[in-house]
Amino acid sequence: MFDLTGKTALVTGGGRGLGLEMAKALAKAGAWTVINGRNRQSLEEVRERLAGEGILVGIAAGDIRREIGGILTQATERTGQLDILIHSVGERDRRGTREMEPHEFAELLNTDLTAAYSVARAALPFLLRSAAGRLIFVTSIAAFAARAGDPAYTAAKGGLSALTRSLAVELGSDNLTVNAIAPGWFATETNAHLAADPALQAFVELRIPLKRWGRPEEIAPAAVFLASSGASFVNGITLTVDGGMTVQM
Ligand SMILES: NC(=O)c1ccc[n+]([C@@H]2O[C@H](COP(=O)([O-])OP(=O)(O)OC[C@H]3O[C@@H](n4cnc5c(N)ncnc54)[C@H](O)[C@@H]3O)[C@@H](O)[C@H]2O)c1
Numbered sequence: 356m357f358d359l360t361g362k363t364a365l366v367t368g369g370g371r372g373l374g375l376e377m378a379k380a381l382a383k384a385g386a387w388t389v390i391n392g393r394n395r396q397s398l399e400e401v402r403e404r405l406a407g408e409g410i411l412v413g414i415a416a417g418d419i420r421r422e423i424g425g426i427l428t429q430a431t432e433r434t435g436q437l438d439i440l441i442h443s444v445g446e447r448d449r450r451g452t453r454e455m456e457p458h459e460f461a462e463l464l465n466t467d468l469t470a471a472y473s474v475a476r477a478a479l480p481f482l483l484r485s486a487a488g489r490l491i492f493v494t495s496i497a498a499f500a501a502r503a504g505d506p507a508y509t510a511a512k513g514g515l516s517a518l519t520r521s522l523a524v525e526l527g528s529d530n531l532t533v534n535a536i537a538p539g540w541f542a543t544e545t546n547a548h549l550a551a552d553p554a555l556q557a558f559v560e561l562r563i564p565l566k567r568w569g570r571p572e573e574i575a576p577a578a579v580f581l582a583s584s585g586a587s588f589v590n591g592i593t594l595t596v597d598g599g600m601t602v603q604m
């Protein structure tokens with residue numbers, strides 16, 4: 356039910372963090388998996404490291420905001436198909452409303468929301484040719500619950516969850532489903548300084564029912580599930596993986 360043999364997957368932002376964890380899991384489930392990032396050299400290093408662990412992946416270097424055509428060409432080079440697209444790129448710019456100029460707000464929205472639309476649109480011809488195409492966005496619990504002083508990221512992720520519903524309704528079919536994953540607080544590289552901060556630990560214990568940060572690899576099973584035939588009738592959802600943080604009063 357969760358076997359991805361014969362599928363080809365592209366994970367944007369797959370060179371590190373949650374994207375890398377999801378890519379590894381797709382590859383282990385049998386998909387030919389291609390990781391995207393901006394820096395070819397660092398993708399090559401990741402590829403070599405994974406090969407040492409017995410996980411073989413392809414690479415597709417390029418900036419998703421400008422080079423999606425070339426990224427898709429690289430991603431489909433080997434198999435001529437693309438069945439699963441996990442769009443994990445997401446930048447943060449945590450400046451409050453008093454600090455952030457409108458053009459800076461627009462820039463983050465461009466990276467986190469508009470580019471997601473462009474990536475999805477460019478990949479559509481491939482995904483629709485698949486017997487069971489899977490478009491999966493990576494949003495955030497910021498889509499449902501705001502933290503103070505983070506207007507652009509909050510708006511972008513809220514928009515991305517809405518875009519998930521919109522595309523699921525417009526394009527959903529036996530050939531394509533559109534879903535999202537909303538991670539909560541994960542101790543990824545980007546959050547390492549926060550995860551190591553003892554002052555935040557009390558907050559984590561109070562606010563997250565599991566009383567701890569998510570381990571990066573704990574995001575991966577959600578991706579495998581949504582990508583698999585096991586999720587054939589799941590369309591338009593945002594699957595939250597947050598240790599219960601957003602359901603607690
Ligand atoms: N880490 C968390 O706790 C957390 C929580 C909620 C949501 N998320 C979301 O999950 C996703 C992954 O988060 P992460 O913490 O692993 O991120 P990260 O910053 O560690 O990794 C993102 C990767 O994307 C690449 N990237 C950035 N811009 C790009 C571009 N324009 N083109 C191509 N590649 C680009 C980066 O180089 C990096 O390798 C993001 O969308 C983020 O918003 C993360």
Ligand SMILES: O=C(O)[C@H](O)[C@@H](O)[C@H](O)[C@H](O)CO
Nearest residue numbers: 495496497539540541546549
């Ligand atoms: O991408 C996100 O949505 C964020 O990374 C957060 O959810 C962090 O994990 C948290 O804010 C820790 O500071």
